[in-house]
Amino acid sequence: MKKKKKGNEDLPTQSQSLKELVDQLKQSKDFKEYELKGKTKGVLYYFETLVDPKTLNKLILQSLKSHSFRSLEDIEGTIPVEGTSITGDISTIRDKVMLGNVAIVLEDSDKDILLVPAPSEETRKVGIPEIEFSVVGPKEAFIESLDTNINLVRKRLPLPQFTVKEMKVGKITKTRVAVLYIDGIANEENVNTVIQRLSDIEFDQINDSSYISQMLADNSHSPFPQILDTERPDRVTGSLVEGKVAIMVDGSPHALTCPTTIVEFFSATDDYLSPWPVASIFRLIRLFAVFFSVLSTPLYVAILTYHHEMIPDDLLPTIISSRADIPFPPIIEVILLELAIELLREAGARLPTKVGQTIGIVGGIVIGTAAVDAGLTSNVLLIVVAISALASFTTPIYQISNTIRLIRFPFLLGAQMWGLVGISMVMVFFIGHLIKLTSIGRPFLAPLYPLRLRDLKDAYIRLSFNRQTKRPMQTRTNDPLRFNSERATERRDIDE
Amino acid sequence: MNNSSTQIPENLLISSTMVFFLIHSMQVGVGILGFEKYIASEAGYNAWISIIITGAGLHLILWIIYRILEAVDGDIVSVHTFVYGKYIGGGMNFLFSLYYLLLCVTILRTFIEVIQTWIFPQLPVWLFGLIFILLIYYYVEGGFRVITGACVAGVILGLPLLLFKLYPIQYGNVSNVYPIVDHSILELLASAKGSIFGFLGIGLLFVYYPFIKNKNDSKKWAHFGVFYTIITYLVTAIVAFIYYSEEQIHQIIWATISLWKIINVSFIERFEYIGISLWVFVVIPNLCLCLWAASRVTKRIFHIKQRYVLWIYSIILYVAIFFLEDRRAIDRLNNFTSEVGLYFLMYIPVLYLLVVIIKKVRNRHEA
Numbered sequence: 001m002k003k004k005k006k007g008n009e010d011l012p013t014q015s016q017s018l019k020e021l022v023d024q025l026k027q028s029k030d031f032k033e034y035e036l037k038g039k040t041k042g043v044l045y046y047f048e049t050l051v052d053p054k055t056l057n058k059l060i061l062q063s064l065k066s067h068s069f070r071s072l073e074d075i076e077g078t079i080p081v082e083g084t085s086i087t088g089d090i091s092t093i094r095d096k097v098m099l100g101n102v103a104i105v106l107e108d109s110d111k112d113i114l115l116v117p118a119p120s121e122e123t124r125k126v127g128i129p130e131i132e133f134s135v136v137g138p139k140e141a142f143i144e145s146l147d148t149n150i151n152l153v154r155k156r157l158p159l160p161q162f163t164v165k166e167m168k169v170g171k172i173t174k175t176r177v178a179v180l181y182i183d184g185i186a187n188e189e190n191v192n193t194v195i196q197r198l199s200d201i202e203f204d205q206i207n208d209s210s211y212i213s214q215m216l217a218d219n220s221h222s223p224f225p226q227i228l229d230t231e232r233p234d235r236v237t238g239s240l241v242e243g244k245v246a247i248m249v250d251g252s253p254h255a256l257t258c259p260t261t262i263v264e265f266f267s268a269t270d271d272y273l274s275p276w277p278v279a280s281i282f283r284l285i286r287l288f289a290v291f292f293s294v295l296s297t298p299l300y301v302a303i304l305t306y307h308h309e310m311i312p313d314d315l316l317p318t319i320i321s322s323r324a325d326i327p328f329p330p331i332i333e334v335i336l337l338e339l340a341i342e343l344l345r346e347a348g349a350r351l352p353t354k355v356g357q358t359i360g361i362v363g364g365i366v367i368g369t370a371a372v373d374a375g376l377t378s379n380v381l382l383i384v385v386a387i388s389a390l391a392s393f394t395t396p397i398y399q400i401s402n403t404i405r406l407i408r409f410p411f412l413l414g415a416q417m418w419g420l421v422g423i424s425m426v427m428v429f430f431i432g433h434l435i436k437l438t439s440i441g442r443p444f445l446a447p448l449y450p451l452r453l454r455d456l457k458d459a460y461i462r463l464s465f466n467r468q469t470k471r472p473m474q475t476r477t478n479d480p481l482r483f484n485s486e487r488a489t490e491r492r493d494i495d496e
Numbered sequence: 497m498n499n500s501s502t503q504i505p506e507n508l509l510i511s512s513t514m515v516f517f518l519i520h521s522m523q524v525g526v527g528i529l530g531f532e533k534y535i536a537s538e539a540g541y542n543a544w545i546s547i548i549i550t551g552a553g554l555h556l557i558l559w560i561i562y563r564i565l566e567a568v569d570g571d572i573v574s575v576h577t578f579v580y581g582k583y584i585g586g587g588m589n590f591l592f593s594l595y596y597l598l599l600c601v602t603i604l605r606t607f608i609e610v611i612q613t614w615i616f617p618q619l620p621v622w623l624f625g626l627i628f629i630l631l632i633y634y635y636v637e638g639g640f641r642v643i644t645g646a647c648v649a650g651v652i653l654g655l656p657l658l659l660f661k662l663y664p665i666q667y668g669n670v671s672n673v674y675p676i677v678d679h680s681i682l683e684l685l686a687s688a689k690g691s692i693f694g695f696l697g698i699g700l701l702f703v704y705y706p707f708i709k710n711k712n713d714s715k716k717w718a719h720f721g722v723f724y725t726i727i728t729y730l731v732t733a734i735v736a737f738i739y740y741s742e743e744q745i746h747q748i749i750w751a752t753i754s755l756w757k758i759i760n761v762s763f764i765e766r767f768e769y770i771g772i773s774l775w776v777f778v779v780i781p782n783l784c785l786c787l788w789a790a791s792r793v794t795k796r797i798f799h800i801k802q803r804y805v806l807w808i809y810s811i812i813l814y815v816a817i818f819f820l821e822d823r824r825a826i827d828r829l830n831n832f833t834s835e836v837g838l839y840f841l842m843y844i845p846v847l848y849l850l851v852v853i854i855k856k857v858r859n860r861h862e863a
């Protein structure tokens with residue numbers, strides 16, 4: 001709250017007195033002015049669209065009408081609602097009324113006003129995670145209410161060190177943003193960086209956590225997301241325990257965790273729910289899928305355009321026969337199909353679910369086979385493109401899958417220019433880019449570079465839990481030891 | 497001695513393990529693709545012995561470099577200023593800077609030559625060189641930590657290529673490398689000289705020494721890096737000697753690349769395309785380190801922004817690439833750089849002696 005002043009820089013038309021404020025608000029139809037006619041004389045101001053009628057009728061009006069009050073203090077002492085306040089400060093009144101408070105003015109005391117919070121909470125129920133679905137894991141996902149979201153995390157972390165800091169961001173939307181961390185485990189530097197950057201944000205609207213994610217990014221021009229977003233409370237809990245900092249935004253069903261690394265984007269909750277050899281293999285498959293998805297079509301272009309000598313004799317007839325009638329060079333062929341896939345994906349994402357599925361089937365089967373039949377693309381390429389599209393869906397975090405979609409195109413360009421050498425050069429560029437990237441000041445490519453053997457236990461593979469004796473170095477945690485490792489790894493001798 | 501400018505902020509330092517990658521990646525570059533011809537021209541099949549001789553010499557030189565840097569506690573600029581004073585030392589430093597730039601030109605031009613010979617005879621050098629230099633610039637601009645990262649990536653991606661080298665052995669004749677020495681010591685030494693171009697990178701330690709976090713601990717990693725380099729060269733040479741007849745070795749310019757051609761698996765043939773393409777990852781750290789070192793030394797002499805120096809050197813690099821056209825000029829450039837590099841390596845023990853003497857004299861003066 002300390003930076004509230006900055007966030008509250010006023011709009012040009014700002015009322016200075018209560019009368020002006022009421023006149024201004026009266027222009028809206030849902031603003032109500034209710035005159036008390038019972039034993040107490042006064043006026044109630046509130047937005048009927050913001051106020052919960054139950055609280056208003058049962059708690060506030062009932063007690064106001066049944067007693068006779070002299071002063072606001074008397075009312076405050078009687079009304080069975082918590083969080084009331086008496087103030088004469090016009091800006092506080094304005095803010096509170098906009099958040100669903102009922103303002104009570106008594107006839108004789110004109111200066112001060114009693115504010116009774118009665119906001120109506122219109123939220124949906126906590127649902128099943130849809131983007132990061134897990135077959136065996138918890139079926140809870142964050143919703144749009146910040147309080148509910150914090151509740152989901154706090155009930156998993158019953159300890160006093162779990163701290164929630166809150167601030168308001170956005171000149172107009174004044175969105176509540178919460179910073180969550182475990183005091184004593186999280187590095188203060190990380191926490192301070194996050195809070196500092198949040199309070200430095202100068203923007204008028206924060207509609208979702210992804211706004212914050214972009215504004216907090218160390219390099220905002222990078223196609224790679226540098227802060228992980230998740231809709232799973234268990235994932236946030238896991239990150240907090242590792243010493244990371246989480247950010248939650250009111251009105252957004254996604255929490256952010258940082259600092260993060262590139263491999264974290266490819267680790268799924270399921271990796272922690274199955275035995276470690278299984279989990280490791282699947283994680284490796286997912287990483288392979290990323291490379292396959294990015295590199296398969298560029299390799300097709302490079303090899304067929306420049307290095308056809310590389311195809312062995314036995315494989316050559318298959319490729320020749322499939323490409324014999326194609327009038328285009330490989331690059332045009334690839335761009336046609338990649339574009340078709342991207343269009344399908346984009347259309348599928350914009351359309352209602354049921355129509356989207358139909359479009360997928362129509363696009364996938366009809367357009368694909370028709371294109372091959374018409375001799376526009378080879379069926380070998382169709383297979384390659386289809387598998388690479390499939391592979392790009394294996395990423396557990398949605399944001400990074402968009403990045404993978406995008407970075408395929410520079411590789412295609414490189415392949416068309418200088419074949420395999422071109423692909424290597426684009427790869428060199430991206431490796432350099434990833435080495436340069438940081439997440440809240442911590443290296444993004446860790447634990448590969450800088451090489452941290454300790455962190456490799458849970459990066460490309462995941463070793464068993466009793467081997468994960470220390471928290472990742474990435475977070476620079478204050479308390480590196482997770483548990484008593486001696487007791488956890490104690491082994492009995494044979495026949496004892 | 498003014499050490500204030502050699503103090504590097506903590507967050508820019510690299511851990512001592514990284515010295516292994518720095519040393520090794522700088523020594524394995526374009527040189528290894530075609531060094532067999534040069535070493536075999538003097539000592540024939542016995543040339544693999546001369547690699548071991550070179551290796552022993554390199555460990556010695558590395559030890560000397562560490563002694564020099566420990567004595568002065570700084571980089572090459574502080575060493576030279578310490579030995580020669582400000583002006584002569586400055587001149588020496590500038591020579592060093594130019595030498596690193598020369599190394600950079602040679603490596604880049606040779607690599608482009610490889611691509612022209614093996615993949616794209618019609619490669620537009622002006623465009624390729626431009627994009628390549630922009631890539632190098634992108635790394636160097638990120639500072640020493642990023643360059644070290646490139647070295648790590650280069651070493652890791654170069655590893656499978658090393659393993660693939662073993663493939664041609666099955667077609668070769670192992671008796672070629674039996675340790676029957678039929679060449680004189682002089683011939684072996686001359687052959688060792690032929691391989692020197694590949695090992696020049698060791699001198700860059702003079703520039704990045706202040707960036708190492710735990711300097712004492714880094715020694716073993718540096719020696720380990722040199723050792724690994726020698727093993728790499730040895731394996732490469734031995735495989736080439738096993739596969740080729742002595743006559744062929746003298747003919748073949750890029751023996752290592754020619755050996756890649758032999759590899760074929762069920763889904764891929766002509767492995768040299770992959771090899772050369774992956775070699776981009778091996779060459780990039782070389783170029784970045786050289787350019788970085790050249791610009792850093794110049795920055796330290798004249799106290800100007802490294803970024804400006806980097807711009808100027810990048811442009812010089814580009815112009816040089818552009819004007820070096822035919823194979824003969826490139827060959828001359830390679831020989832010239834090797835020659836200069838050899839003097840450079842021989843200068844190191846001399847420098848060590850100077851440092852020791854001057855230290856003694858000054859100590860006596862102060863006492």
